[in-house]
Amino acid sequence: MLLAFDVGNTNIVLGAYKGKELLHFWRFATDKSKSSDEYGMLINQLFQYEGLSLKDVKDVIISSVVPPIMYTLEHTALKYCNKKAIVIGPGIKTGMNIKYDNPKQVGADRIVNAVAAYEKYGGPLVIVDFGTATTFCAISKKGEYLGGTIAPGIKISSEALFQHAAKLPRVELVKPGKVICKNTVSSMQSGIVYGYVGLVDYIVCRMKEELGDSHTKVIATGGLASLIMSESKMIDAIDKMLTLDGLRIIYERNKR
Numbered sequence: 431m432l433l434a435f436d437v438g439n440t441n442i443v444l445g446a447y448k449g450k451e452l453l454h455f456w457r458f459a460t461d462k463s464k465s466s467d468e469y470g471m472l473i474n475q476l477f478q479y480e481g482l483s484l485k486d487v488k489d490v491i492i493s494s495v496v497p498p499i500m501y502t503l504e505h506t507a508l509k510y511c512n513k514k515a516i517v518i519g520p521g522i523k524t525g526m527n528i529k530y531d532n533p534k535q536v537g538a539d540r541i542v543n544a545v546a547a548y549e550k551y552g553g554p555l556v557i558v559d560f561g562t563a564t565t566f567c568a569i570s571k572k573g574e575y576l577g578g579t580i581a582p583g584i585k586i587s588s589e590a591l592f593q594h595a596a597k598l599p600r601v602e603l604v605k606p607g608k609v610i611c612k613n614t615v616s617s618m619q620s621g622i623v624y625g626y627v628g629l630v631d632y633i634v635c636r637m638k639e640e641l642g643d644s645h646t647k648v649i650a651t652g653g654l655a656s657l658i659m660s661e662s663k664m665i666d667a668i669d670k671m672l673t674l675d676g677l678r679i680i681y682e683r684n685k686r
C-alpha cells in the first residue's frame with residue numbers, strides 16, 4: 431500500500447492506494463503544533479476505522495507547501511510506517527519540464543497537479559486549484575509546465591471582508607442567485623462568489639489566449655471547485671482527486 435500526503439496550508443489530504451486504486455482518503459487540518467506521535471495516532475485510528483493496517487504501508491510519498499511541518503511528517507512516516515518518505519522536490523523525477531524562472535520556486539502541489547492532469551487529459555491544459563490560495567497553471571501541448579497565476583483563495587478573501595468591516599458578518603459561501611441584493615449577507619455572498627467566478631473566468635480566458643490553442647482543456651480541483659464550476663463558463667471538468675493521483679503517478683516514476 432502507498433500512503434500519499436498532500437499537505438496544503440489549510441488541510442492535509444491523505445490517500446491510501448493499492449496499486450492504482452484509491453482505497454480511502456481522509457482530510458484533516460494542517461496543524462504545525464501537532465507532534466509526529468499525534469499525527470501517527472491520528473493516522474493509526476483512521477486506518478483502524480477502515481480495517482486497514484499501517485504494517486501494510488510499503489511506501490510514503492509527500493507533497494508539501496508547508497515547510498515547517500515536514501520534519502514532523504517525515505518522522506511520523508519513519509516511526510509509524512517504518513519508511514523513509516519520498517518528498518516531492520529536487521531529485522524526484524516528475525517527467526515534467528518546468529519553465530519557471532526558478533523551477534524550485536513552484537509549489538509542489540502545482541507540479542503534482544500538472545503531472546496528473548497532463549497524464550489523464552493531455553495538453554494543452556489549464557489547471558485551477560481552489561485551496562488556501564487559488565492557483566492557475568498552464569501546461570503546453572507537449573507537457574511543459576509553463577507557469578501561471580496565484581490569487582487569494584475564496585475563503586481567505588471572504589474572511590478578510592468580514593474581519594475588516596465592523597458591520598459585515600461572516601457569511602456562508604453560497605450563491606445568492608442575484609447581484610442586485612437587498613440585504614447585507616446576500617450582498618456579500620454575491621461579491622465573494624460571483625466576484626470570484628469573474629476572477630476565475632477572466633484569468634482562464636487570458637491564459638487560453640496566451641496559450642493560443644482553442645483545444646485547451648480547463649480542469650478544476652480543490653475544496654471549493656464545485657461552487658465556482660456551477661457558474662463558470664470556462665471550467666470543463668472537476669477532478670477532486672487530482673493531487674493524490676499525481677502523487678501516485680510520480681511514485682510510479684520513482685519507485686525504489
Ligand SMILES: Nc1ncnc2c1ncn2[C@@H]1O[C@H](COP(=O)(O)OP(=O)(O)O)[C@@H](O)[C@H]1O
Nearest residue numbers: 438439440441442560561562563585652653654
Ligand atoms: N468540501 C469543502 N466544502 C467547503 N469548503 C471547503 C471544502 N474543502 C475545503 N474547504 C475550504 O476551502 C479552503 C481551502 O481548502 P483546501 O482545498 O483544503 O486548501 P489547501 O490545499 O490550501 O489546504 C479552506 O478554507 C477549507 O476550509
Ligand SMILES: CC(C)(COP(=O)(O)O)[C@@H](O)C(=O)NCCC(=O)O
Nearest residue numbers: 438439495535536537561562563580
Ligand atoms: C500558491 C500556494 C500557496 C498554494 O498553496 P495551497 O493553497 O494549496 O495551500 C503554494 O503552491 C505555494 O506556496 N507555492 C509557492 C509559490 C509558487 O508556486 O510560485
Ligand SMILES: [K+]
Nearest residue numbers: 438539559561
Ligand atoms: K492544495
